[in-house]
Amino acid sequence: MNRRAILAAVAAAAAGLLGATGSHAQQAYPNKPIRLVVPYPAGGGADGLARLIGSKMADKLGQSVVIENKPGANTMLASSEVARQPADGYTLLYVASSFTINPSLYKVPYDTERAFAPVAMVAEVPLIIIRNQKASYNTLADLIKAAKAKPGQINYASYGQGSPAHLGGELLESMADVDMTHIPYKGSAPALNDLLGGQVEVAFSSIEPALQLIRSNRVHPIAVMTSKRIAALPNVPAVAETYPGFEAIGWNGIVAPAGTPAPIVSRLNQVINEAVKSPEVQQAYAKQGVEADPMTPDAFGKLMKDEIVKWGEVVKKAGVKVE
DSSP states (O other), X not given: OOHHHHHHHHHHHHHXXXXXXXXXXXXXXXXXXXXXXXXXXXXXXXXXXXXXHHHHHHHHHXXXXXXXXXOOGGGHHHHHHHHTSOSSSSEEEXXXXXXXXXXXXXXXXXXXXXXXXXXXXXXXXXXXXXXETXXXXXXXXXXXXXXXXXXXXXXXXXXXXXXXXXXXXXXXHHHHTOOOEEEEOSXXXXXXXXXXXXXXXXXXXXXXXHHHHHXXXXXXXXXXXXXXXXXXXXXXXXXXXXXTTOOOEEEEEEEEEXXXXXXXXXXXXXXXXXXXTSHHHHHHHHHXXXXXXXXXXXXXXXXXXXXXXXXXXXXXXXXXXXX
């Protein structure tokens, strides 16, 4: 064998060894604990779901999933940190629908679409329109009729300026051609406290805190803001039944830094979807009114892109500003 042939054989062997090593590295994933960064304080609804899914992921992956709460800057602090991490599957970001609203409201320090790789949808968190027991709006038609009769005089509360519930209210105003006044609160608790106290008659709320009040007959559900009725409240109509095409949902999901290898993303997606379908998670979802909607990474990525466009248009048309 001449020198050139020997060098070619050595190069081929080295390439094969490297390929096998790379393949083995991906097959061995994960071989150390995974960080799941949650941009919300411990104890909240998103944090609870993240911990539940994280524990199920750990069981299936054979490695710890460490929850790291990192609230701040309207979730952008955590997002910025994860965007800078190695794309190796060992640092993940727990995201909610505000992730796709923020680009329309703030100067985010990253490119939301390009800095992250979609991994999996964790849950769909329905939004709902409710009223206190003193108000007279039994149906969505009643509410819209009153809003048309008294432009700007019907107030509705939400859990925050620029929140999915607020933007859902702006979308409804646009589609129904009415003018209502939004009253933003810093969280669901103060908004619902004022609803119960009569300071506001109507609230656009996330499902979990509202469901507790509905089940105890302290508030009356008017309509869910999902595209169809939900399992937790099958007798409550969807806004889309009156205004076809209307949909405003909250959702939770998981993303990774852009460039994370496709086999790792696929493995994580499989594990998260299996976790979501587990009896324990399904039971927790049913209790909270949350719904499972497992997706492929591509489908989840499309959802996020569509939401960025949709809410960007709503923000621009309504002139929504944040402090």
